[in-house]
Amino acid sequence: MRLLxxxxxxKFILTWISPLGWLLLIIWYVVNLMPAGGNVPPIxxxxxxxxxxxxxxxxxxxxxxxxxxxxxEIHYFxxxxxGRIQLDRFQDDQCTYVAPDLxxxxxxxxxxxxxxxxxxxxxxxxxxxxxGTD
Amino acid sequence: MxxxxxxxxxxxxxxxxxxxxxxxxxxxxxxxxxxxxxxNFTEQYIVGELIKQLLQDRGFTVKLVSAxxxxxxxxxxxxxxxxxxxxxxxxxxxxLLAHQREPGRDNNxxxxxxxxxxxxxxxxxxxxxxxxxxxxxxxxPEFVEEHGLQTLSDLASLYRxxxxxxxxxxxxxxxxxxDGLPALEMHYNFTIAESHLSVTAPPxxxxxxxxxxxxxxxxxxxxxxxxxxxxxxxxxxxxAFSPPYDLTPYVREEVLAEYPEIADILNELVGTFPGGxxxxxxxxxxxxxxxxxxxxxKVDIDKMDADEVAHEYLVDKGLIKE
Numbered sequence: 001m002r003l004l005x006x007x008x009x010x011k012f013i014l015t016w017i018s019p020l021g022w023l024l025l026i027i028w029y030v031v032n033l034m035p036a037g038g039n040v041p042p043i044x045x046x047x048x049x050x051x052x053x054x055x056x057x058x059x060x061x062x063x064x065x066x067x068x069x070x071x072x073e074i075h076y077f078x079x080x081x082x083g084r085i086q087l088d089r090f091q092d093d094q095c096t097y098v099a100p101d102l103x104x105x106x107x108x109x110x111x112x113x114x115x116x117x118x119x120x121x122x123x124x125x126x127x128x129x130x131x132g133t134d
Numbered sequence: 135m136x137x138x139x140x141x142x143x144x145x146x147x148x149x150x151x152x153x154x155x156x157x158x159x160x161x162x163x164x165x166x167x168x169x170x171x172x173x174n175f176t177e178q179y180i181v182g183e184l185i186k187q188l189l190q191d192r193g194f195t196v197k198l199v200s201a202x203x204x205x206x207x208x209x210x211x212x213x214x215x216x217x218x219x220x221x222x223x224x225x226x227x228x229x230l231l232a233h234q235r236e237p238g239r240d241n242n243x244x245x246x247x248x249x250x251x252x253x254x255x256x257x258x259x260x261x262x263x264x265x266x267x268x269x270x271x272x273x274x275p276e277f278v279e280e281h282g283l284q285t286l287s288d289l290a291s292l293y294r295x296x297x298x299x300x301x302x303x304x305x306x307x308x309x310x311x312x313d314g315l316p317a318l319e320m321h322y323n324f325t326i327a328e329s330h331l332s333v334t335a336p337p338x339x340x341x342x343x344x345x346x347x348x349x350x351x352x353x354x355x356x357x358x359x360x361x362x363x364x365x366x367x368x369x370x371x372x373x374a375f376s377p378p379y380d381l382t383p384y385v386r387e388e389v390l391a392e393y394p395e396i397a398d399i400l401n402e403l404v405g406t407f408p409g410g411x412x413x414x415x416x417x418x419x420x421x422x423x424x425x426x427x428x429x430x431x432k433v434d435i436d437k438m439d440a441d442e443v444a445h446e447y448l449v450d451k452g453l454i455k456e
Contacts (some may be wrong), residue, residue: 045165057163059232059233059234059401061229061232065203069249075307075413077310084312085312086229086234086235086312087225087311087312088224088225088228088229089222089225089267089269090173090175090204090222090225090356090377090379091157091203091204091225091229092207092307093203093205094204094205094229095229095233096228096229096233096234102315118210
């Protein structure tokens with residue numbers, strides 16, 4: 001039976017490209033995205049810095065919003081290139097950033113990791129303006 | 135005759151309406167209702183119950199919103215959904231008010247500064263419970279007695295004398311924190327030899343390590359139940375390295391204006407703990423930590439419910455009747 005050109009293309013896609021495409025997609029996911037052991041790392045949804053411009057030597061509150069697709073408990077490890085990080089004894093999804101004594105641009109980074117060791121990093125820029133004392 | 139009947143009916147009807155009005159609460163003075171919040175760990179469950187049960191005993195209707203994170207609890211206080219909670223001075227000063235940590239500031243100073251600043255935010259901080267639930271180091275009493283130790287300065291001298299070769303176990307988080315082990319070593323001028331330092335990942339592992347005598351010194355928190363259970367010795371932080379974390383009830387200003395008696399009621403509760411209402415000293419903090427280690431142990435080790443522990447405490451201190 002002769003098929004019209006459009007139908008031939010559809011049949012070709014359904015017969016070859018579609019299954020092949022799916023197969024390749026699955027292989028690519030398994031190789032590149034699926035974490036070992038099936039544990040998925042946490043996801044960082046955002047990092048809030050308040051205020052986002054802070055005077056030299058002054059502080060800002062920083063909070064990360066994250067979730068874990070597997071429902072694992074998330075822990076955080078904070079750092080900063082130039083400033084100082086203060087952590088609370090009880091809660092680690094929030095910290096206090098202490099700006100250095102020189103104006104410029106700094107960044108605060110956070111590693112969110114779950115109990116099984118899967119981790120993800122995120123960062124946020126902080127602008128340091130001249131003139132503060134604490 | 136008909137007029138008389140109408141008059142009687144009107145009086146009866148008015149009477150019924152008044153009774154119904156009282157019955158449904160319409161027009162009656164509202165009851166004293168407050169909402170108490172607490173966080174999601176043992177000590178907070180207990181303090182939330184202490185506040186709730188005491189206020190209930192004094193005629194308040196209390197709703198307890200339990201197991202919140204620090205952030206959610208603060209948001210609740212700011213939004214007016216929660217009226218009363220107990221927060222730690224160190225958390226308030228360094229995290230909620232975002233002030234810089236300054237080693238050397240003692241319990242009294244951090245409490246005073248926090249209380250003053252919080253008044254401007256519409257929160258009234260009442261008297262503190264000096265239980266200082268902060269990072270600390272502990273040992274078995276035999277080790278402490280053998281070397282004649284009392285304070286972290288004494289322990290630092292021993293580390294120096296033994297060139298850091300004392301088996302020590304700390305949590306991974308404490309090893310990484312900017313105010314963790316390296317800062318402690320610098321503050322007290324000692325170094326732990328790498329060969330004798332064990333950094334453990336899962337929470338509580340260093341406590342198990344001390345329990346099994348696999349180390350001589352371990353990192354603990356000031357009011358950990360395990361300290362009470364095993365009779366461990368908690369080194370006195372004589373150079374105020376760790377930020378103080380003293381559990382302090384605070385109330386929204388509007389709520390206190392409406393029910394000023396809450397301040398006296400909760401200060402009476404605080405007054406039952408060592409040094410309640412008085413300035414902190416190292417001895418008072420140590421005694422207060424003992425009391426809270428024991429309260430926490432009743433929940434964490436004896437498996438009592440936090441509300442039972444709170445009830446037992448309040449009855450024992452004569453604040454409420456059995």
